[in-house]
Amino acid sequence: xxxxxxxxxxxxxxxxxxxxxxxxxxxxxxxxFCAATWRVEGxxxxxxxxxxxxxxxxPSESPNxxxxxxxxxxxxxxxxxxxxxxxxxxxxxxRDAHFAVGPFxxxxxxxLGYRWRDKSxxxxxxxxxxxxxxxxTGEILEPYNIDWRTEMDLALL
Amino acid sequence: MESSVTLVTSQNAFDEFFSxxxxxxxxxxxxxFVVAHWQxxxxxxxxxxxxxxxxxxxPCELANQALEFIAYDVAHYSxxxxxxxxxxxxxxxxxxxxxxxxxxxIKSACVAYRWVDNISSDRSQFFTxxxxxxxQGRIIEPYNIDWPSGMDQxxxxxxxxxxxxxxx
Numbered sequence: 001x002x003x004x005x006x007x008x009x010x011x012x013x014x015x016x017x018x019x020x021x022x023x024x025x026x027x028x029x030x031x032x033f034c035a036a037t038w039r040v041e042g043x044x045x046x047x048x049x050x051x052x053x054x055x056x057x058x059p060s061e062s063p064n065x066x067x068x069x070x071x072x073x074x075x076x077x078x079x080x081x082x083x084x085x086x087x088x089x090x091x092x093x094x095r096d097a098h099f100a101v102g103p104f105x106x107x108x109x110x111x112l113g114y115r116w117r118d119k120s121x122x123x124x125x126x127x128x129x130x131x132x133x134x135x136x137t138g139e140i141l142e143p144y145n146i147d148w149r150t151e152m153d154l155a156l157l
Numbered sequence: 158m159e160s161s162v163t164l165v166t167s168q169n170a171f172d173e174f175f176s177x178x179x180x181x182x183x184x185x186x187x188x189x190f191v192v193a194h195w196q197x198x199x200x201x202x203x204x205x206x207x208x209x210x211x212x213x214x215x216p217c218e219l220a221n222q223a224l225e226f227i228a229y230d231v232a233h234y235s236x237x238x239x240x241x242x243x244x245x246x247x248x249x250x251x252x253x254x255x256x257x258x259x260x261x262x263i264k265s266a267c268v269a270y271r272w273v274d275n276i277s278s279d280r281s282q283f284f285t286x287x288x289x290x291x292x293q294g295r296i297i298e299p300y301n302i303d304w305p306s307g308m309d310q311x312x313x314x315x316x317x318x319x320x321x322x323x324x325x
Contacts, residue, residue, distance in 0.1 A: 025202065027192075027194075027202075027204070028190070028192075029191070029192055029194060030189075030190060030191045030192070031188070031189070031190040031191075032187075032188070032189050032190075032284060032285070033185070033187060033188045033189075033236060034186070034187045034282055034284075035184065035185060035186050035187065035238045036282075050238060057194065059196060059200060059202050074238075075237070076235065076236065076237035076260060077235070077236055077237075078233065078234065078235035078236065078262075079190060079233065079234060079236075080231075080232065080233035080234070081192050081204070081207045081231075082233075104233040125290075126191050126288050126289060126290060128189065128191075128284070128285065129189065129191075129284060129285055129286075129287070129288040129289065130285070130288075131285065132282055132285045133282065133285070134282060
């Protein structure tokens with residue numbers, strides 16, 4: 001069974017988890033952004049999903065694991081492998097999340113989640129080139145198919 | 158058969174090809190960045206050069222084809238879906254390339270491109286079907302080009318302007 005995604009429903013949730021990790025020598029191993037769009041006849045845009053996945057490796061924390069960060073409804077982002085030993089920063093709001101670490105990593109999206117990837121990610125392994133986000137029929141696949149809008153709303157009640 | 162990768166070896170090559178395309182309504186459908194790494198028993202990390210692949214859709218140019226842009230030895234990059242109808246610009250040097258497609262900015266050592274067939278604007282994903290390494294860790298076709306040698310060729314082809322005796 002695939003590890004479920006934990007949604008970051010508050011600023012405190014981010015601080016509590018991310019700032020406890022050892023970011024010394026951490027780096028970005030892989031990222032995958034997919035904008036899935038579909039159209040009706042005539043070319044009018046009907047719907048869209050934008051998901052970004054970023055795989056962080058923490059040599060000082062867990063050499064054979066990686067942390068996958070999932071950004072939903074991504075507006076824009078910038079990435080580099082190099083994090084310069086910086087700690088991450090984030091602003092988490094109901095429909096607005098900003099994540100940054102180091103001089104070049106920035107993600108602007110509506111919501112953020114994360115999960116640990118258990119298998120070894122060392123060597124030439126590619127995690128995201130094996131796992132689809134969307135099914136051929138258009139459904140978002142597990143574990144990415146979480147109802148993040150409802151979860152964010154419930155967290156604020 | 159996979160379409161081969163065309164290395165952008167000069168400023169002219171970039172301008173000529175990318176300026177000739179219709180970038181109106183173009184957007185990024187997908188991007189994939191990966192770096193191979195190994196950890197020694199003493200904990201030291203060794204990394205290969207990062208690669209970035211970007212799949213541009215150009216609806217005004219071709220409906221079911223996409224332009225795959227490949228950046229070797231990526232320093233950093235910025236990405237957004239929409240390109241704001243911008244015409245691409247780039248600075249291409251021997252070991253340094255900076256390409257700009259509106260809000261999409263890619264800094265790397267070298268860039269290349271190829272056309273990819275049968276890509277529609279729906280939910281299909283390309284880079285989850287097309288890896289960069291095989292199971293043995295070798296870079297697979299069509300990405301396994303010797304780009305440093307390819308970038309050296311134009312410079313070597315230039316006839317020296319000074320006598321060889323003075324160069325020694």
